[in-house]
Structure formats: structure tokens, C-alpha cells
Amino acid sequence: xxxxxxxxxxxxxxxxxxxxxxxxxxxxxxxxxxxxxxxxxxxxxxxxxxxxxxxxxxxxxxxxxxxxxxxxxxxxxxxxxxxxxxxxxxxxxxxxxxxxxxxxxxxxxxxxxxxxxxxxxxxxxxxxxxxxxxxxxxxxxxxxxxxxxxxxxxxxxxxxxxxxxxxxxxxxxxxxxxxxxxxxxxxxxxxxxxxxxxxxxxxxxxxxxxxxxxxxxxxxxxxxxxxxxxxxxxxxxxxxxxxxxxxxxxxxxxxxxxxxx
Amino acid sequence: xxxxxxxxxxxxxxxxxxxxxxxxxxxxxxxxxxxxxxxxxxxxxxxxxxxxxxxxxxxxxxxxxxxxxxxxxxxxxxxxxxxxxxxxxxxxxxxxxxxxxxxxxxxxxxxxxxxxxxxxxxxxx
Numbered sequence: 001x002x003x004x005x006x007x008x009x010x011x012x013x014x015x016x017x018x019x020x021x022x023x024x025x026x027x028x029x030x031x032x033x034x035x036x037x038x039x040x041x042x043x044x045x046x047x048x049x050x051x052x053x054x055x056x057x058x059x060x061x062x063x064x065x066x067x068x069x070x071x072x073x074x075x076x077x078x079x080x081x082x083x084x085x086x087x088x089x090x091x092x093x094x095x096x097x098x099x100x101x102x103x104x105x106x107x108x109x110x111x112x113x114x115x116x117x118x119x120x121x122x123x124x125x126x127x128x129x130x131x132x133x134x135x136x137x138x139x140x141x142x143x144x145x146x147x148x149x150x151x152x153x154x155x156x157x158x159x160x161x162x163x164x165x166x167x168x169x170x171x172x173x174x175x176x177x178x179x180x181x182x183x184x185x186x187x188x189x190x191x192x193x194x195x196x197x198x199x200x201x202x203x204x205x206x207x208x209x210x211x212x213x214x215x216x217x218x219x220x221x222x223x224x225x226x227x228x229x230x231x232x233x234x235x236x237x238x239x240x241x242x243x244x245x246x247x248x249x250x251x252x253x254x255x256x257x258x259x260x261x
Numbered sequence: 262x263x264x265x266x267x268x269x270x271x272x273x274x275x276x277x278x279x280x281x282x283x284x285x286x287x288x289x290x291x292x293x294x295x296x297x298x299x300x301x302x303x304x305x306x307x308x309x310x311x312x313x314x315x316x317x318x319x320x321x322x323x324x325x326x327x328x329x330x331x332x333x334x335x336x337x338x339x340x341x342x343x344x345x346x347x348x349x350x351x352x353x354x355x356x357x358x359x360x361x362x363x364x365x366x367x368x369x370x371x372x373x374x375x376x377x378x379x380x381x382x383x384x385x386x
Contacts, residue, residue, distance in 0.1 A: 077374075078329060078336065080371065081327075081371045082328075082329040084364075084367065084368055084371065085328075085368065089326065
């Protein structure tokens with residue numbers, strides 16, 4: 001509330017002065033004075049109401065802004081956490097894929113991965129009329145090693161043989177554990193005689209292996225059967241022929257490599 | 262006392278409430294088709310508990326994977342607990358993780374960030 005202006009003060013003084021009592025101008029001035037005050041009051045009321053509305057609108061804007069900020073922070077947090085969950089799933093997927101395609105003992109391909117690659121490579125070999133050799137390799141008298149020295153030694157033999165196998169095969173070849181003590185070596189761009197040469201070398205390296213058991217060195221040998229994919233056969237027929245050649249190698253005294261018919 | 266128990270499935274966690282003990286437990290993976298439907302009864306129950314009961318409330322969590330809408334739902338629940346805590350209520354979250362999956366710790370830490378009420382992250386066997 002502002003104080004009275006000099007003019008207002010003067011008008012008030014004039015109206016209060018008894019010497020103007022009964023003067024016609026005093027009556028008119030007094031009415032004008034009343035109307036002036038009504039107007040002033042009304043203007044103040046309007047200003048108050050208007051200020052009130054303005055502050056309500058302002059409060060609402062502030063609370064909306066606060067809610068917006070909160071939602072935004074929450075959204076950012078949800079996105080951040082969600083990204084991390086996805087990353088976790090992605091990594092879990094990768095380790096699952098690895099667990100599902102690799103042999104847990106030796107770390108080389110398992111039967112699932114071998115089968116997948118066999119299908120791909122045999123299709124490719126047929127499409128481009130390229131050679132593809134499949135080798136079945138079996139560690140000789142493995143059951144005996146397990147029975148006499150225990151599974152732990154058996155496992156070590158498997159790991160050692162795999163190490164030698166990985167060292168002897170060519171870069172483009174894939175060797176994997178087919179089951180038990182039986183391994184499959186997939187050799188793309190390779191004829192049966194070439195595979196025979198690689199396997200002869202591998203056979204020598206395996207028989208040169210000595211797996212230490214207490215104070216003794218345990219000798220290991222392996223037998224192999226080789227088959228080359230034929231244009232008209234499925235890869236499982238090739239595997240069967242390699243298996244049959246392996247059987248022949250076993251029957252003719254082990255520690256040798258036989259070519260399938 | 263209007264407790265509920267939802268059996269878990271491959272995509273939804275098992276959820277169980279105990280008004281008497283003041284415990285809500287949730288365990289498993291959470292990527293439900295309709296997470297609003299699943300979580301709103303949990304949210305409602307907690308809201309009712311905080312409004313009507315006066316004894317402490319604890320959330321026992323053994324959650325593994327959460328999809329985005331489940332994360333949002335959990336944050337809403339934690340906000341509810343935070344507000345109650347600010348009002349002087351006794352609330353707590355115990356988040357248990359499997360030692361074999363330690364990355365869950367980092368995620369639980371993220372949830373914990375804005376919470377001032379007791380929020381423990383501990384391993385279980």
C-alpha cells in the first residue's frame with residue numbers, strides 16, 4: 001500500500017477544513033473523493049487476484065519442471081542399467097556359444113562344431129569340385145590306460161595328444177573331439193594321399209610322446225583311418241568309410257594309418 | 262492378510278509377500294510380456310502395506326536378468342520405499358547374488374545409487 005500523494009493529502013485537508021462546510025464544491029469534491037477511493041480499491045483487488053493466478057501458474061510450472069527433471073533422470077538411469085543388462089546377456093551368449101562348440105577338457109572343437117563344419121566344407125568341396133579329406137583318429141588301448149592309471153592320467157593323455165595334433169595339422173585343418181578317445185580331423189583342399197603324409201608325421205609325433213606318470217613315461221600311439229569325400233556321397237558316408245579304415249588299422253596291429261577304399 | 266504368491270516361470274520371477282513378517286521376496290529372471298500387470302500388484306501391495314501397517318518392510322531379491330520395463334518397475338518400487346523412508350518408515354532391500362555371476366553386483370549398485378535407505382548387496386550360495 002502506497003502512502004497518500006501530496007495532492008491527496010491536500011484534498012483530504014480541504015475536505016476536513018470546517019470553513020468550507022456547506023460549500024457546493026465541497027459536496028462535489030467529497031463524492032469524487034469517494035469514487036476515487038473505490039477505484040483505487042478495485043485496482044488493488046484486481047492486481048491481487050492477478051498476482052495470485054500468476055503465482056499458481058508459476059508454481060505449477062516449477063513442479064512440472066521438477067517432475068520432468070526427475071523423469072529424465074529416471075529414464076537415463078533405466079537406459080544405463082538396461083544397457084548393462086544387455087551387455088551381460090551378450091557376454092553370457094558368447095560364453096554359451098563357446099561352451100556349446102568346444103570340448104571342455106581339451107579346448108578343441110566338439111562334435112557339434114565338427115558336424116557344422118563338415119556340412120559346410122563338404123558342400124563347398126562339392127560345389128567347387130575340390131578335394132576334402134576326413135580322418136578318424138583313435139588313441140590305442142586307451143581303456144587300458146584309464147583302467148591301469150586312472151582317469152586323471154587318461155585325461156592328461158588326451159590333452160597331450162591334442163597338443164601334438166594341433167601342432168602337426170595344417171592351418172586350414174580342423175581337429176575336434178568326436179567322442180571319448182576318438183578324434184576327427186577335417187582337411188579341406190586335401191587329397192587322401194596328402195592327408196596320409198600329414199597323418200604319418202602325426203603318428204610319429206604321437207608315438208614319440210611320453211606322458212609322465214609318477215617316475216615313468218607312458219608311451220602312447222594312435223590309429224587312423226582316412227577317407228576322401230566323393231562327389232556323390234554325403235559326408236556321413238565319408239565318415240563311415242574313414243571309420244572302417246580306422247577299424248582296419250586297429251585290426252592290422254594299431255599305430256598306423258589306413259586309407260579307405 | 263491379502264498376501265499374494267506368484268509362481269515363477271521362465272520369463273517371470275517368483276514373487277511372494279508376507280504381511281505379517283513385512284517381507285516381499287522376488288527371485289528369477291524378469292522379462293514378462295506385460296510387466297505392468299505383473300508389477301502393479303507388487304507396487305499396490307507395498308503401497309498398501311506402507312499406508313496401513315507400521316512394522317518394518319524388507320525386500321528380499323534374488324533377481325538375475327531384468328528387461329527394460331522390469332528395471333523401470335523396480336525403480337518405481339525403490340522410489341516408493343525411499344519416500345516412505347524419508348517419512349521415517351523402516352524399510353530395507355537385500356539383494357542377493359550368485360557368486361558365479363558377479364556382474365549382478367554392478368547392476369544392483371546402479372539401482373542402489375539414489376537410495377538412502379539400507380540397501381545391502383550380498384552373495385548367497
